[in-house]
Amino acid sequence: MKSILLSSAALLIATSAYAAKTDVTIGLQLEPPHLDPTSAAAGAIDQVVYSNIFEGLTRFGSDGAVLPGLAESWDISEDGTVYTFNLHSGVMFHDGTSFEASDVVFSLDRARAEDSTNAQKALFAGIESVEAVDATTVKLTLSAPQGNFLFNMAWGDAVIVAPESIEDIKNNPVGTGAFKFSEWRQGDSISLVRNDSYWGTPAVLESATFKYISEPTAAFAAMMAEDVDAFYSYPAPENLAQFEADPRFTVLSGNTEGETILAINNKLEPFDDVRVRRAVSMAIDRQAIIDGAMFGYGTPIGTHFAPHNPDYVDLTGNAPFDPEAAKALLAEAGYPDGFTTTLKLPPPSYARRGGEIIAAQLREIGIETEISNLEWAQWLEQAFRGYDFGLTIVSHTEPMDIGIYARPEYYFQYDNAAFQDLIEALGVENDPATRSELLRQAQTIISEDYVNGYLFQLALTSVVNARLTGIWEDAPTQAVDLTAVSWSE
Amino acid sequence: MLTYVTKRLGSLCLSLIVASLVIFACIEIVPGDSASFMLGINAQPDTIQALRVELGLDQSLVQRYLGWVGGLLGGEMGTSYTYRTPVSDIVKDRLQVSLPLALYALTLTVVVAFPVGILAAARRGSVTDITVMGATQLGVAIPNFWFAILMVILFAINLRWFSAGGFPGWDAGIFPAMKALTLPAIALALPQASILARVMRSSLLDTLSEDYMRTARAKGLTRRQVLWRHALRNAMIPVLTIIGLQFSFLLAGAIIIENVFFLPGLGRLVFQAITQRDLIVVESVVMLLVFAVILLNFFVDIAYAWVDPRLRVRS
Numbered sequence: 196m197k198s199i200l201l202s203s204a205a206l207l208i209a210t211s212a213y214a215a216k217t218d219v220t221i222g223l224q225l226e227p228p229h230l231d232p233t234s235a236a237a238g239a240i241d242q243v244v245y246s247n248i249f250e251g252l253t254r255f256g257s258d259g260a261v262l263p264g265l266a267e268s269w270d271i272s273e274d275g276t277v278y279t280f281n282l283h284s285g286v287m288f289h290d291g292t293s294f295e296a297s298d299v300v301f302s303l304d305r306a307r308a309e310d311s312t313n314a315q316k317a318l319f320a321g322i323e324s325v326e327a328v329d330a331t332t333v334k335l336t337l338s339a340p341q342g343n344f345l346f347n348m349a350w351g352d353a354v355i356v357a358p359e360s361i362e363d364i365k366n367n368p369v370g371t372g373a374f375k376f377s378e379w380r381q382g383d384s385i386s387l388v389r390n391d392s393y394w395g396t397p398a399v400l401e402s403a404t405f406k407y408i409s410e411p412t413a414a415f416a417a418m419m420a421e422d423v424d425a426f427y428s429y430p431a432p433e434n435l436a437q438f439e440a441d442p443r444f445t446v447l448s449g450n451t452e453g454e455t456i457l458a459i460n461n462k463l464e465p466f467d468d469v470r471v472r473r474a475v476s477m478a479i480d481r482q483a484i485i486d487g488a489m490f491g492y493g494t495p496i497g498t499h500f501a502p503h504n505p506d507y508v509d510l511t512g513n514a515p516f517d518p519e520a521a522k523a524l525l526a527e528a529g530y531p532d533g534f535t536t537t538l539k540l541p542p543p544s545y546a547r548r549g550g551e552i553i554a555a556q557l558r559e560i561g562i563e564t565e566i567s568n569l570e571w572a573q574w575l576e577q578a579f580r581g582y583d584f585g586l587t588i589v590s591h592t593e594p595m596d597i598g599i600y601a602r603p604e605y606y607f608q609y610d611n612a613a614f615q616d617l618i619e620a621l622g623v624e625n626d627p628a629t630r631s632e633l634l635r636q637a638q639t640i641i642s643e644d645y646v647n648g649y650l651f652q653l654a655l656t657s658v659v660n661a662r663l664t665g666i667w668e669d670a671p672t673q674a675v676d677l678t679a680v681s682w683s684e
Numbered sequence: 685m686l687t688y689v690t691k692r693l694g695s696l697c698l699s700l701i702v703a704s705l706v707i708f709a710c711i712e713i714v715p716g717d718s719a720s721f722m723l724g725i726n727a728q729p730d731t732i733q734a735l736r737v738e739l740g741l742d743q744s745l746v747q748r749y750l751g752w753v754g755g756l757l758g759g760e761m762g763t764s765y766t767y768r769t770p771v772s773d774i775v776k777d778r779l780q781v782s783l784p785l786a787l788y789a790l791t792l793t794v795v796v797a798f799p800v801g802i803l804a805a806a807r808r809g810s811v812t813d814i815t816v817m818g819a820t821q822l823g824v825a826i827p828n829f830w831f832a833i834l835m836v837i838l839f840a841i842n843l844r845w846f847s848a849g850g851f852p853g854w855d856a857g858i859f860p861a862m863k864a865l866t867l868p869a870i871a872l873a874l875p876q877a878s879i880l881a882r883v884m885r886s887s888l889l890d891t892l893s894e895d896y897m898r899t900a901r902a903k904g905l906t907r908r909q910v911l912w913r914h915a916l917r918n919a920m921i922p923v924l925t926i927i928g929l930q931f932s933f934l935l936a937g938a939i940i941i942e943n944v945f946f947l948p949g950l951g952r953l954v955f956q957a958i959t960q961r962d963l964i965v966v967e968s969v970v971m972l973l974v975f976a977v978i979l980l981n982f983f984v985d986i987a988y989a990w991v992d993p994r995l996r997v998r999s
Contacts, residue, residue, distance in 0.1 A: 226956070228722060228766035228767060228960060228962075229766065229767055229768050234735075235722045235723065235724075236722065236723050236724025236725070236726065236727060237722065237724070309734075310734045310737075310738075311731065311734065312723070312731055312734050312735040312738060313731065314722075314723040314724050314726060314727045314731065315726055315727075316727070316728050316731050317726065317728060365767075365768045365769075366767075366768065366769060380777075380853060380948065381767065381774060381777060381778075381948065382777070382778060382947075382948025382949070382952055382953060382956075383850065383851055383853075383946070383947075383948040384850075406850060406946075407946065408849070408850075408946040409943060409946070409952075410943045410944060410946065412833055412944065413836075413848065413849055413943065413944055413945065413946050416833075416836045416837070416840055416841060416848035416849065417847075417848045417849060417850075417946070419840075419841045419848070420836075420840040420841050420844065420847060420848040422840075422847050422848050422849070422850060542959075570716065570959055571716075571721060571959065572715070572716025572717070572718075572720075572721045572959070572960075572961045573715050573716050575716065575717070575720045575721060575725070576715050576716050576717060576720070577715070579720075579725060580720065589725075591725075593726055596726075599726075606725075
């Protein structure tokens with residue numbers, strides 16, 4: 196009896212301790228270089244600061260929809276070139292200064308300036324002028340209508356920063372979000388505390404810590420020992436089954452914006468022949484790659500577009516797995532005995548593991564690959580800027596990036612005037628129905644041109660403590676939005 | 685003694701100059717540009733150029749080398765390309781983990797290896813000796829990261845006595861900080877202690893078979909007196925050499941263990957900096973480690989002269 200009493204008392208204490216838990220520790224693999232989302236491409240920065248610390252005029256919701264952010268509402272002129280944003284009033288930066296229209300002007304002017312180091316400067320290319328009409332109204336003039344403008348302003352690279360704090364933004368970010376930056380123990384962790392004077396719905400958590408663990412084995416141990424409450428984008432898919440079987444944890448599997456492709460150097464012989472590119476695409480068994488390299492997590496794609504997007508067209512049928520037909524195509528193109536090419540693999544496991552499988556699949560149709568494993572910096576130099584590759588595997592994680600196919604100098608060097616015109620038309624189109632139609636056409640063109648081998652949409656798998664709710668399942672952008680995270684009892 | 689020390693100091697300076705040249709040259713020829721790495725695959729060429737100018741990467745190699753060495757002489761290690769904070773601050777933070785960890789592991793190593801090695805040598809051929817030799821063989825052979833993972837599974841996941849890793853910082857208190865370093869220190873110390881115990885044993889056995897040992901015994905000293913008074917001191921030279929090497933290894937080479945226990949140490953800093961092409965950090969940290977190793981060897985050399993008077997005279 197005594198023991199029952201004791202254990203129920205213990206249980207009581209335990210549950211009340213759970214209910215009282217107001218902090219969370221999230222494990223992440225990559226530590227950000229610094230904390231300024233407006234001057235680096237690192238997704239690791241957005242993971243910490245997006246929506247938590249910094250906010251933009253608009254923002255992405257958990258399903259990828261564009262929602263109002265610091266701008267409460269907006270009016271778009273008839274011709275689509277003038278956007279008038281009505282800002283929330285009473286918004287304060289974390290340093291106590293108030294947020295006003297002039298901060299928007301400052302942020303956008305800084306991003307598009309001559310010496311700007313914004314990694315996504317193209318987002319701001321169409322802006323002609325930004326003016327503060329009054330404290331809560333901003334008038335933005337574009338040089339031409341831009342169908343995607345509100346979407347562009349939701350990116351982490353377009354957040355609003357405070358001029359007073361810009362000097363030290365990289366180590367002490369000051370934003371308007373629901374959390375304030377607290378401490379960065381470099382190499383170890385970054386902690387945030389709740390912003391009690393937040394203008395919107397306040398966060399439930401009082402504090403949050405991002406803990407950086409790069410080793411997959413260490414990530415497993417930290418999760419198992421419950422040193423971390425969640426591991427976002429868990430790096431060792433081979434352990435996921437074990438976590439699924441453990442009642443302490445939930446495994447979240449969602450979509451990302453990462454189209455994982457076998458990129459083909461379109462200007463390099465023999466890949467300048469569409470029949471060869473088609474043969475490569477048909478030699479690939481996507482499901483085998485998803486199963487073998489990603490332990491079953493991932494959605495096959497047939498074009499460069501995210502399957503969860505309403506405008507997605509399933510074009511996987513354009514390149515069904517058919518080694519015999521692929522061989523015939525190669526013979527028709529003049530390579531009956533196949534050829535040898537290079538396959539350059541950056542560090543992520545989708546590339547390294549996937550690369551081995553693809554090499555074996557290509558060997559079946561007579562294409563021999565020389566595999567080289569590169570670090571990112573090397574890959575950028577050799578493959579991306581130097582065009583020194585035959586094949587390579589990359590996941591393109593930027594949202595809505597089909598426009599890269601309209602840039603002939605982009606590393607896979609696809610040059611199709613019709614496609615470029617289409618993307619240009621899309622850029623100035625505001626009508627949703629026409630936009631959808633154009634997007635569908637764009638997907639079809641690149642799929643039928645077999646520009647790249649389209650493999651799969653990268654899944655986001657996270658391991659989360661079963662009592663933790665509100666973590667984004669999908670990743671419309673690389674963010675770990677903690678504003679709605681809480682502990683259930 | 686003075687000339688001996690001066691000579692050693694001279695070679696120390698020369699080594700440092702050569703090292704700085706080699707390090708700078710090696711690291712600068714590594715392919716990959718930090719600015720492009722940071723801005724990713726959507727960046728426009730003019731943006732990358734703007735960042736290169738901001739980081740000073742547009743200067744010539746000679747300019748950058750001189751700037752770097754000049755800074756080092758003045759105690760300045762430059763500013764990290766990625767973190768944008770002074771390298772010396774970053775290194776200071778990391779040393780707060782790496783230095784205590786290395787000292788902790790070295791202490792464990794010495795505390796275990798000395799008695800074990802002496803015991804095995806004193807009882808040569810006995811069961812104790814054979815056990816020690818077998819166990820240390822195993823200790824040398826077991827990869828320390830694997831041993832570390834086993835310890836994590838046992839002590840962190842199953843028994844929950846320790847965290848799986850991480851470092852709470854010294855401001856959390858001495859005890860939590862030392863506790864966080866305990867498993868890593870044991871993992872680091874295991875192979876080092878095995879090596880040192882074996883070196884201790886064989887060095888002692890060598891000295892014990894010297895003629896002067898027999899003389900000492902003939903003079904009437906007991907085995908124990910001979911061992912402690914004469915053999916041990918003479919056997920220390922190879923042992924000191926190994927300890928010196930081990931300390932520099934522990935300081936710089938703990939990278940795998942730091943990754944297993946996700947400790948924010950120097951090894952992990954260098955590893956991260958290399959992948960991010962934060963060359964200034966790599967150069968400065970490597971230079972600092974070279975400096976530490978060279979300085980350590982200098983002290984070991986001095987210690988030789990202290991335990992072996994002949995070295996003082998000969999030079």
